[in-house]
Amino acid sequence: MNMKHSSGSNMIAQIAIVVHDIEKTLASYAAFFGMEQPEWFWTGAPEQSKTNYKGTNTNARAKIAFFHLDQLQLELIEPDHHPSSWRNHLDEKGEGPHHIAFVVKDIHGQQADMEAKGMPVEQTGVFHGGRYAVMDTVQDLKILIELLEYDQKDRP
Template identity: 50%
Template sequence: MNNSVLGTKIVTQVGIIVRDIKKTAEKYAAFLGVDVPEIIVTGTYEETGTQYKGEPTAARAKLAFFKVGDTLDIELIEPDEEPSTWREFLDTKGEGVHHIAFVIKDMQGKVRRLAEMGMPLIQKGEYTGGRYSYIDCTQDLKVIVELLENDD
């Protein structure tokens, strides 16, 4: 029986904020000995319904994913200038590890439970096939946690 807070202890993603995704993706590809992945752009607000600190935001980002194991991706994130957890991280901390992510079930329940534990929701949105939430776990866990819930 898994009695972890999230119902899983498998990290599925490490998210890294970068200033230049093309250049950084090339460096990772060379380091890992793989092809440079496709760089995608997140959807518009109309598609994603992104909220940052409880307010709608038009924030978008360029993303590149490197599969580095059976269940783990390295996600590179280059934010635009709109308000977001990505932009705030880049502006205040610079480039680096932004989050670790877990695939979960019951997004609302998990977000509520984490908030009760003093770990508030920072940003949320939708993507094709699911939804995400970034939770501020930095006080206790020293990192932002991303929850990913995929549709069945």
């Protein structure tokens, strides 16, 4: 896999952390960064998000919030109780880093390339303006990788 070749960039766009209490964690990060605390919001409803976890559609949702830090986005995720990559991570490993994300131009091609190299898709879904795929890269890279593809040229 060559992220730079496939995506046009090897810059990490996002780091995501799963948490038990998004409001408490948001306040802690806002104080740490000396920034205004962003609002959290629910991910889209299941019929909009089309979330698939390990080959099965799921009603999983999460409270999420973003800190925009220069060229990196910090995402906080508090998952609901439905099966998901987020819930699994929180239950098995506790709070902490969930994934690092890269913006890609051809998510399906990148996903197929990674799967061919033994890095299976763990979760996929759509969001307003794009789609994502969480790839199970833990064996090789020691953390999950998320591929992000936006409909618009510029990412939010």
